[in-house]
Amino acid sequence: MxxxxxxxxxxVRNLKVHFPVTGGVLQRTIGHVPAxxxxxxxxxxxxxxxxVGESGCGKSTTALAVLRMxxxxxxxxxxxxxxxxxxxxxxxxxIRRGMQMVYQDPFGSLNPRMKVADIIGEPLKVHHLxxxxxxxxxxxxxxxxxxxxxxxxxxxxxxEFSGGQRQRIGIARALALDPxxxxxxxxxxxxxxxxxxxxxNLLMDLQARLGLTYLFIAHDLSVVRxxxxxxxxxxxxxxxxxxxxDELFNSPKHPYTRAxxxxxxxxxxxxxARRPHKLITGEVPSVRNPPxxxxxxxxxxDAKSMCRQIKPVLQAVGTASVSCHLYDP
Amino acid sequence: xxxxxxxPPAAGPTQRSPIVAFNLRMFREKPLGAIGGVIFxxxxxxxxxxxxLAPYGVNETDMFHRLESPxxxxxxxxxxxxxxxxxxxxxxxxxxxxxxxxxxxxxTVISIVLGxxxxxxxGKTDMLIQRFVDAWxxxxxxxxxxxxxxxxxxxxxxxxxxxxxxxxxxxxRIVRGAVVSVRxxxxxHAAQSMGARTLYILWHHILPNxxxxxxxxxxxxxxxxxxxxAGLSFLGLGIPxxxxxxxxxxxxxxxxxxxxxxxxxxxxxxCLTIVVYAINVYGDALRDLLDPRMRGSR
Ligand SMILES: Nc1ncnc2c1ncn2[C@@H]1O[C@H](COP(=O)(O)OP(=O)(O)OP(=O)(O)O)[C@@H](O)[C@H]1O
Ligand SMILES: [Mg+2]
Numbered sequence: 001m002x003x004x005x006x007x008x009x010x011x012v013r014n015l016k017v018h019f020p021v022t023g024g025v026l027q028r029t030i031g032h033v034p035a036x037x038x039x040x041x042x043x044x045x046x047x048x049x050x051x052v053g054e055s056g057c058g059k060s061t062t063a064l065a066v067l068r069m070x071x072x073x074x075x076x077x078x079x080x081x082x083x084x085x086x087x088x089x090x091x092x093x094x095i096r097r098g099m100q101m102v103y104q105d106p107f108g109s110l111n112p113r114m115k116v117a118d119i120i121g122e123p124l125k126v127h128h129l130x131x132x133x134x135x136x137x138x139x140x141x142x143x144x145x146x147x148x149x150x151x152x153x154x155x156x157x158x159x160e161f162s163g164g165q166r167q168r169i170g171i172a173r174a175l176a177l178d179p180x181x182x183x184x185x186x187x188x189x190x191x192x193x194x195x196x197x198x199x200x201n202l203l204m205d206l207q208a209r210l211g212l213t214y215l216f217i218a219h220d221l222s223v224v225r226x227x228x229x230x231x232x233x234x235x236x237x238x239x240x241x242x243x244x245x246d247e248l249f250n251s252p253k254h255p256y257t258r259a260x261x262x263x264x265x266x267x268x269x270x271x272x273a274r275r276p277h278k279l280i281t282g283e284v285p286s287v288r289n290p291p292x293x294x295x296x297x298x299x300x301x302d303a304k305s306m307c308r309q310i311k312p313v314l315q316a317v318g319t320a321s322v323s324c325h326l327y328d329p
Numbered sequence: 330x331x332x333x334x335x336x337p338p339a340a341g342p343t344q345r346s347p348i349v350a351f352n353l354r355m356f357r358e359k360p361l362g363a364i365g366g367v368i369f370x371x372x373x374x375x376x377x378x379x380x381x382l383a384p385y386g387v388n389e390t391d392m393f394h395r396l397e398s399p400x401x402x403x404x405x406x407x408x409x410x411x412x413x414x415x416x417x418x419x420x421x422x423x424x425x426x427x428x429x430x431x432x433x434x435x436x437t438v439i440s441i442v443l444g445x446x447x448x449x450x451x452g453k454t455d456m457l458i459q460r461f462v463d464a465w466x467x468x469x470x471x472x473x474x475x476x477x478x479x480x481x482x483x484x485x486x487x488x489x490x491x492x493x494x495x496x497x498x499x500x501x502r503i504v505r506g507a508v509v510s511v512r513x514x515x516x517x518h519a520a521q522s523m524g525a526r527t528l529y530i531l532w533h534h535i536l537p538n539x540x541x542x543x544x545x546x547x548x549x550x551x552x553x554x555x556x557x558x559a560g561l562s563f564l565g566l567g568i569p570x571x572x573x574x575x576x577x578x579x580x581x582x583x584x585x586x587x588x589x590x591x592x593x594x595x596x597x598x599x600c601l602t603i604v605v606y607a608i609n610v611y612g613d614a615l616r617d618l619l620d621p622r623m624r625g626s627r
Contacts, residue, residue: 069522089524096524109515112622113537119516122533126525157621173519 010043015075037237053234100174104186106166110158117154164195243320362614368607376426383416417573432492433550439497444504507539548612552605
């Protein structure tokens with residue numbers, strides 16, 4: 001789209017999304033929830049960048065902000081070299097062709113009253129690319145074939161499909177406009193474990209064929225490990241560690257990342273029994289009221305006195321970026 | 330990725346026109362609703378062709394056949410002026426139909442517009458509209474009707490507009506609730522994120538999914554409006570005589586001659602009950618059958 005073809009499809013710069021808290025009869029704003037509080041990362045073309053972290057740490061909000069489906073409080077979103085942070089709905093329309101989303105819920109994300117062909121072809125209709133009925137039908141068949149659905153099922157309704165097939169319908173819809181970026185917000189967590197692998201493999205296969213870039217959100221770290229090139233770990237609205245997949249899983253740096261990986265059981269029971277369990281203690285502090293200093297210090301086993309006062313920033317540690325005072329030079 | 334997990338069952342045996350197929354399904358799966366539908370269409374037919382079907386003139390009096398009980402000549406008997414009750418019922422059906430459809434149609438449109446704006450836009454707009462609806466609903470319907478009619482005088486347009494407003498504003502609450510729950514669905518979000526305009530989303534996602542509610546709202550409103558018109562006519566605030574309406578037939582001759590000629594009250598009363606009931610069961614059946622998820626199930 002843009003002439004400025006860099007390596008990065010998306011750059012997120014110091015993104016902040018604060019939700020107003022309203023109260024009283026008049027619904028006046030009485031405070032803010034800093035759901036995303038200064039997040040920066042890049043998505044390189046053709047890679048899968050995953051966001052992981054506990055529930056409520058701001059993964060979905062970050063993803064929605066990148067899609068410009070969530071008002072941005074501060075910071076920048078650069079898509080294809082264009083700063084789209086302040087684009088209005090009309091300016092966003094052409095940009096939206098390049099970014100699509102795959103949803104978690106394979107049931108709620110498909111309109112039960114539309115036929116599969118109309119669901120998959122909806123992006124084409126919205127962008128007025130469906131004028132020729134023959135071309136339209138051919139494109140639907142092509143898309144259904146691409147995601148492993150029988151093209152003959154185009155005139156059926158979503159309720160006639162299983163969860164995994166519905167997720168394929170959602171993926172076909174996301175592919176209809178040949179986007180560069182696909183945001184997957186927990187695309188497999190609502191599926192049976194046996195189906196999850198099929199869908200993850202489909203996503204990887206599509207990436208290899210079409211050169212897609214994924215912003216991927218998942219709870220299941222084994223899925224993340226399988227699909228990602230790079231991973232960002234979020235905690236209370238901030239990125240605490242960004243690194244390549246192997247680096248992250250083999251030598252996690254941030255104490256939170258380590259705890260997160262420790263929490264995953266190992267399949268081999270002998271190893272599982274012997275390996276140290278350093279579980280995180282304590283509750284997640286409220287995002288409404290983040291602690292001063294490092295957001296993780298109340299639960300951190302290695303917290304020092306400076307962690308309570310000074311907020312760490314992301315810094316390079318080897319090939320990774322970590323925001324932790326343990327790695328201060 | 331060519332592993333395919335699902336083989337579609339063989340296509341249906343015969344290809345019928347969709348309307349015929351739909352009606353066959355209705356008879357098979359919802360017999361009660363289908364009977365309601367038949368009664369409803371008979372009522373419609375009678376209303377539309379009332380002038381042709383009526384064996385006698387509406388206001389044609391016959392001094393030799395006064396207060397006669399039902400017979401071959403007068404299937405529903407005659408009233409105190411010797412007018413044929415069947416002819417008057419037919420013309421009354423026409424009026425009930427006109428008032429019922431116009432007012433219920435107006436009410437439904439008002440409910441949809443208010444409900445969608447309120448439910449989809451949300452925020453302050455929603456709050457303002459809902460407080461207005463609250464205030465509106467605190468007025469007792471009948472009092473409002475009586476006051477307005479006594480100011481503007483009785484007549485079909487007045488009645489249609491007032492009943493339409495009355496039921497429309499109250500019904501918007503129901504549509505709004507449905508819109509709010511549909512809006513939360515991720516397919517709405519998906520449409521927004523692909524750049525669809527609001528009107529497109531309302532038309533393709535919100536409206537079809539609140540349709541079940543709208544159909545039931547409309548059919549119950551047709552019944553309610555016909556009843557309300559009868560009530561108004563009963564009170565003398567409806568369509569002025571000598572035009573026959575079911576309500577005025579009940580309240581006028583029906584009440585006065587209840588003992589001498591019970592058919593005078595029974596004819597309009599039964600018609601009213603049967604038609605309103607038929608419309609309601611027909612509406613319920615339509616709602617169920619139009620839902621693709623119900624296809625093939627009972
Ligand atoms: N519309 C909203 N209004 C107010 N607060 C919100 C809103 N949406 C999200 N939040 C808050 O923002 C924080 C981050 O939410 P978000 O949905 O991004 O988390 P998440 O990391 O995606 O969690 P999960 O893994 O459960 O999906 C949460 O604390 C949530 O309560
Ligand atoms: Mg989420």
